[in-house]
Amino acid sequence: MAKTNLVWLRNDLRMADNPALRAAHLGGASVIALYVHETTKGVRSPGAAARWWLHHSLRLLGKDLAERGIELMVRSDDAERVVSAVATELDADEVFWNRRYAPAERAADTAIKEDLRSHGFAAHSCPGNVLVEPWDITTKQGKPYSVFTPFWKTLRDMPIAQPQQRPDAGDPIVGSNADDDYREPKWADKLGQHWKVGEAAAAREVADFLDRRLDDYAEGRDFPREDVTSRLSPHLRFGEISPRQVWHAAQAVAHADHTRQAAVDKFLSELAWRDFNYHQLYHRDDIATVPMQSKYAGVEWRQSEGDLTAWQQGRTGLPIVDAGMRELWETGYMQNRVRMLTASLLAKNLLVDWRKGEQWFWDCLVDADVASNPGNWQWVAGSGLDASPYFRIFNPVVQGDRFDSGGDYVRRWVPELAKVPDKWIHEPSAAPKDVLEQAGVQIGETYPAPIVDLKESRVRALEAAGRL
Numbered sequence: 247m248a249k250t251n252l253v254w255l256r257n258d259l260r261m262a263d264n265p266a267l268r269a270a271h272l273g274g275a276s277v278i279a280l281y282v283h284e285t286t287k288g289v290r291s292p293g294a295a296a297r298w299w300l301h302h303s304l305r306l307l308g309k310d311l312a313e314r315g316i317e318l319m320v321r322s323d324d325a326e327r328v329v330s331a332v333a334t335e336l337d338a339d340e341v342f343w344n345r346r347y348a349p350a351e352r353a354a355d356t357a358i359k360e361d362l363r364s365h366g367f368a369a370h371s372c373p374g375n376v377l378v379e380p381w382d383i384t385t386k387q388g389k390p391y392s393v394f395t396p397f398w399k400t401l402r403d404m405p406i407a408q409p410q411q412r413p414d415a416g417d418p419i420v421g422s423n424a425d426d427d428y429r430e431p432k433w434a435d436k437l438g439q440h441w442k443v444g445e446a447a448a449a450r451e452v453a454d455f456l457d458r459r460l461d462d463y464a465e466g467r468d469f470p471r472e473d474v475t476s477r478l479s480p481h482l483r484f485g486e487i488s489p490r491q492v493w494h495a496a497q498a499v500a501h502a503d504h505t506r507q508a509a510v511d512k513f514l515s516e517l518a519w520r521d522f523n524y525h526q527l528y529h530r531d532d533i534a535t536v537p538m539q540s541k542y543a544g545v546e547w548r549q550s551e552g553d554l555t556a557w558q559q560g561r562t563g564l565p566i567v568d569a570g571m572r573e574l575w576e577t578g579y580m581q582n583r584v585r586m587l588t589a590s591l592l593a594k595n596l597l598v599d600w601r602k603g604e605q606w607f608w609d610c611l612v613d614a615d616v617a618s619n620p621g622n623w624q625w626v627a628g629s630g631l632d633a634s635p636y637f638r639i640f641n642p643v644v645q646g647d648r649f650d651s652g653g654d655y656v657r658r659w660v661p662e663l664a665k666v667p668d669k670w671i672h673e674p675s676a677a678p679k680d681v682l683e684q685a686g687v688q689i690g691e692t693y694p695a696p697i698v699d700l701k702e703s704r705v706r707a708l709e710a711a712g713r714l
Contacts, residue, residue: 249275252333254282254325254343258374258485259300259307260445261314263409265372266342271413275339279311280332283322288350290534290616293609295578296483298437301428303484306444314413326358333367341367344374344485347528348616377406377489377521380528390529392631397525398518402511409491440577441480441612448481452492456499464512470569470581471654476513479613480579482520489517523621526631534604534620542629542636545710547599556697557592558606560660563689563696565672566646567591569659576659578612583649589626590640595703597710600627628711636711639704646672662693 251270258264259281270277281304284291292300308318321328333341341362346355355371362369373379378401384390391397442450455476459466466474481487493514500510527533537543556562560571570584580588585607593600604623608614621630628636650656653671657664663674665685670677675689675696682689689695 249273249339250336251275251277252329252336252338252341253277253279254329254341255279255307255318256281256343256346256485257483258344258488259303260448260486260488261307261310261412262445263374263488263491264344264485265374265410266344266370268410268413269370269372270340270342277316277413278332278336278338279316279318280329281318281320282325282328283320284325284354285323286325286350286354289325289354290348290350290608293611293614294431295434295437295610295612296480296608296614297428298430298434298578299441299443299480299484299612301430302438302443303486306446310445316413325354326361329358330361330365333362334365338367341369343371345371345379346375347380347524349527349532351616352528373407374488375485376524377401377493377518378404380525383525391522391525394519394522397522398515401518401521402514406493407490409488409494436576437578437612440579443486445486448478448487451477451481452487452495456495460496460499460509460513461506464509468583469649470566470584471650471652471658475582477579479615479618483613483615483618489520492517520615520618523615523617526621527617533617533624534608535601537629538624538631539629542627544713545599546713548597550596550598553596553697554592554598554602556694557588557596557598557603561694562591562698563675563694564591564642564700565653565656565660565663565674566650567642569656572659574607574610578610580611581655583645584655585622586626587640587642587645589623591642591698593623593627594636594639594707595698595700597703597707600624600629637708639707641700641704643673643700660693663687 253267253270258266261267267277267279304318304320311318319332321332329341343355346352359369359371383397383400383404385396455478459474459476462472462474466472478487478492482489482492496510496514500507526538530536530538557571560568560575562568566584567588570580570588573584574580589600589603592598592603600623604620607623608619611619624630628638646656650672651668653668656671663671663685666674666677666687667681670681674682674687674693687693
């Protein structure tokens with residue numbers, strides 16, 4: 247009698263290099279795939295923009311699985327109840343999944359594994375979502391890394407497992423149960439204008455990046471007007487492509503042309519930064535709520551809903567910050583350097599709790615990742631272990647002049663400033679009256695005055711840190 251195995255999919259919505267899916271398929275077993283919209287206590291639910299991506303990714307994956315004879319079931323409930331009930335319903339022999347690393351996720355997975363085994367089901371977890379398992383990379387003292395550079399130097403010399411092939415094709419089935427009760431809000435229509443979702447789109451994106459944009463990546467990634475980033479972050483967040491696939495695809499480029507090795511290394515160091523955030527996530531308390539450096543639990547944050555709202559809406563009066571926040575709202579994405587500038591303004595100049603900003607990004611970003619989103623926020627806020635110390639405070643005017651000197655990025659996302667000359671594009675409030683009149687800008691009317699004095703607020707932030 248043929249075996250029936252259940253694969254519980256989470257952040258691994260792909261066919262290729264999916265260890266749990268492949269293990270379930272070995273030996274000719276019949277495979278059923280399950281995705282659960284979890285209500286499990288403590289497990290973080292996707293934000294609104296990520297929920298849009300997830301819905302479309304599941305539909306595409308359901309079609310791909312069906313073509314290989316695998317049904318995709320989608321359920322909503324506490325995962326322990328659902329996984330056990332589905333395994334019982336299917337009379338499954340074994341249950342497989344790829345590991346997760348957040349504290350609440352691990353606790354849930356441990357409880358589910360114990361429950362399944364107590365009911366006679368074999369349950370297996372597989373490595374599939376990071377380059378190296380967090381417990382397999384340690385300092386010479388056998389401790390977790392807390393600084394990125396030595397982490398990266400160690401990781402780059404470790405053997406990264408080769409990606410696995412897709413499971414063999416079975417007899418196609420008619421459709422799948424991949425639809426859920428998701429109702430797409432009207433505002434989500436715009437996201438589809440900026441993104442292609444799914445495993446095939448992820449494969450095209452990495453190929454296009456390595457072919458056309460890699461060589462300009464190291465320098466161009468800091469300039470928001472340049473289209474040189476990989477745009478792989480949402481695909482990695484949902485596991486439409488694995489980090490191992492990206493790693494080996496990039497290494498193949500360097501092996502074919504050694505002159506591109508430096509560009510490949512820079513890109514792979516950023517991929518390793520993703521692993522580093524998962525390293526922190528695994529070894530510490532919930533980094534979305536708990537500062538990695540305990541002394542920063544004592545920061546006296548300002549309570550200013552007005553400032554928070556102005557920041558969220560891109561109405562701070564600081565053009566490159568406003569451009570970033572408006573790009574986020576329109577596309578579900580923000581260029582990396584601009585993410586740092588917007589976060590620094592909130593957590594340091596405005597002295598608003600970084601967790602409020604992290605939650606806003608969590609809801610608005612299509613690539614909001616359980617490790618990278620809070621990890622990057624803590625880095626900017628100064629509470630992360632890999633130090634961007636608290637005294638490093640980005641000046642958005644200086645940064646704008648340096649990385650958007652012609653104002654192209656600002657003019658795209660803050661069109662009311664389109665006619666402001668380059669000299670004043672990043673600080674229009676300081677422009678002469680006649681310059682503003684010619685540009686059709688009225689500070690405080692057509693464009694807001696800065697909500698914070700950058701010099702005074704920098705001093706305030708340093709004083710707040712000095713009291714810790």
